[in-house]
Amino acid sequence: MVWLRRTTHYLFIVVVAVNSTLLTINAGDYIFYTDWAWTSFVVFSISQSTMLVVGAVYYMLFTGVPGTATYYATIMTIYTWVAKGAWFALGYPYDFIAVPVWIPSAMLLDLTYWATRRNKHAAIIIGGTLVGLSLPIFNMINLLLVRDPLEMAFKYPRPTLPPYMTPIEPQVGKFYNSPVALGSGAGAVLSVPIAALGAKLNTWTYRWMAA
Numbered sequence: 001m002v003w004l005r006r007t008t009h010y011l012f013i014v015v016v017a018v019n020s021t022l023l024t025i026n027a028g029d030y031i032f033y034t035d036w037a038w039t040s041f042v043v044f045s046i047s048q049s050t051m052l053v054v055g056a057v058y059y060m061l062f063t064g065v066p067g068t069a070t071y072y073a074t075i076m077t078i079y080t081w082v083a084k085g086a087w088f089a090l091g092y093p094y095d096f097i098a099v100p101v102w103i104p105s106a107m108l109l110d111l112t113y114w115a116t117r118r119n120k121h122a123a124i125i126i127g128g129t130l131v132g133l134s135l136p137i138f139n140m141i142n143l144l145l146v147r148d149p150l151e152m153a154f155k156y157p158r159p160t161l162p163p164y165m166t167p168i169e170p171q172v173g174k175f176y177n178s179p180v181a182l183g184s185g186a187g188a189v190l191s192v193p194i195a196a197l198g199a200k201l202n203t204w205t206y207r208w209m210a211a
Contacts, residue, residue: 013059013068017075020055021083041143045136045183050194052076052102053131056109057123057198066114073106098146101138105131120199128195132187140180
């Protein structure tokens with residue numbers, strides 16, 4: 001019955017990854033990321049780094065298989081592209097949803113786990129740091145490819161967006177000079193304890209299964 005248990009594990013990963021993506025979209029993937037990224041990119045970077053690392057570490061340690069983090073991030077990416085395609089089919093422009101880049105950071109986490117011979121603590125400390133450092137960089141490159149985030153925001157208002165959250169013109173340099181550097185620094189610090197939380201959730205899961 002080992003195959004059944006392992007299959008159940010991977011199906012569980014799919015379910016949680018899809019729900020994580022739903023959380024991202026509902027919390028404001030296209031609302032927050034595309035419209036607000038220039039003014040709130042640091043907040044977005046921290047939230048995405050921590051959300052990715054807690055789920056990826058949890059399932060990577062749960063299965064003990066390097067590559068599970070990338071698998072987790074790939075499901076999130078595919079699901080968000082499905083949402084992007086759905087909005088595009090409704091007549092919205094291609095740039096209406098900017099899909100966050102999770103996969104490269106998850107690959108760094110997997111490589112850390114593999115290179116350290118499945119060392120849990122190295123995955124938490126080194127892998128968590130790499131995720132927090134790299135995700136803002138990859139996402140800023142991705143955001144630069146969007147034609148004009150503010151044009152998308154004002155020309156195509158979201159029906160679910162409250163009036164008080166109407167996108168505003170970014171105040172460049174008013175709050176910080178380098179959102180990528182600040183997002184990477186804060187993400188690197190915060191992703192490590194969140195990765196440790198994912199590892200602890202894994203321990204609790206095993207105890208629950210053994211009870």
